[in-house]
Amino acid sequence: KNEVEQSPQNLTAQEGEFITINCSYSVGISALHWLQQHPGGGIVSLFMLSSGKKKHGRLIATINIQEKHSSLHITASHPRDSAVYICAVIHFGNEKLTFGTGTRLTIIP
Amino acid sequence: DTGVSQNPRHKITKRGQNVTFRCDPISEHNRLYWYRQTLGQGPEFLTYFQNEAQLEKSRLLSDRFSAERPKGSFSTLEIQRTEQGDSAMYLCASSLEGFYGYTFGSGTRLTVV
Numbered sequence: 001k002n003e004v005e006q007s008p009q010n011l012t013a014q015e016g017e018f019i020t021i022n023c024s025y026s027v028g029i030s031a032l033h034w035l036q037q038h039p040g041g042g043i044v045s046l047f048m049l050s051s052g053k054k055k056h057g058r059l060i061a062t063i064n065i066q067e068k069h070s071s072l073h074i075t076a077s078h079p080r081d082s083a084v085y086i087c088a089v090i091h092f093g094n095e096k097l098t099f100g101t102g103t104r105l106t107i108i109p
Numbered sequence: 110d111t112g113v114s115q116n117p118r119h120k121i122t123k124r125g126q127n128v129t130f131r132c133d134p135i136s137e138h139n140r141l142y143w144y145r146q147t148l149g150q151g152p153e154f155l156t157y158f159q160n161e162a163q164l165e166k167s168r169l170l171s172d173r174f175s176a177e178r179p180k181g182s183f184s185t186l187e188i189q190r191t192e193q194g195d196s197a198m199y200l201c202a203s204s205l206e207g208f209y210g211y212t213f214g215s216g217t218r219l220t221v222v
Binding site: 031041090097100 | 144150153154
């Protein structure tokens with residue numbers, strides 16, 4: 001069982017829709033990352049969170065440490081947002097990232 | 110600094126051949142990580158270095174795999190006697206000790222035929 005669970009696995013939406021991707025983890029963490037991966041493989045770090053909420057443009061990330069849950073929201077979605085979004089955590093006392101399996105997002109014009 | 114650089118971007122090799130990948134991290138970052146990603150899965154940890162010391166290796170890293178970071182700067186990942194199951198994207202990332210921010214390279218996609 002993966003220690004980091006994401007939902008949904010696949011998401012298709014119309015341009016302009018509000019998107020939510022969820023991430024749950026099972027043990028305490030030092031930090032959580034939201035990452036974006038386009039076809040071709042390169043990974044871009046979108047957010048790093050240890051508490052609260054962060055916003056960058058149309059992207060918003062929240063984390064609830066007590067509930068061990070984080071969400072990534074995309075407002076006014078656009079076809080260029082189509083990518084795989086991956087949640088990854090750093091556990092206490094550890095240095096490496098543990099990744100979720102990703103959410104494949106497709107935005108239809 | 111141009112970020113984390115990985116070479117080559119793509120590698121096709123015959124089963125049984127040896128391959129070597131290179132990662133150049135962000136120069137100020139003293140930590141360097143290797144991950145492997147197979148199709149449809151999230152990346153999995155292989156190994157990481159702090160400066161030139163290899164501090165942790167995953168059990169995924171069989172005897173055919175070896176990684177080095179000889180001067181605490183660039184790193185190489187070698188796979189000997191490649192097998193078809195080694196086909197994957199090999200990702201490198203770097204970070205600075207004490208900070209949780211990661212920077213990823215574009216990856217090396219290995220295809221073993």
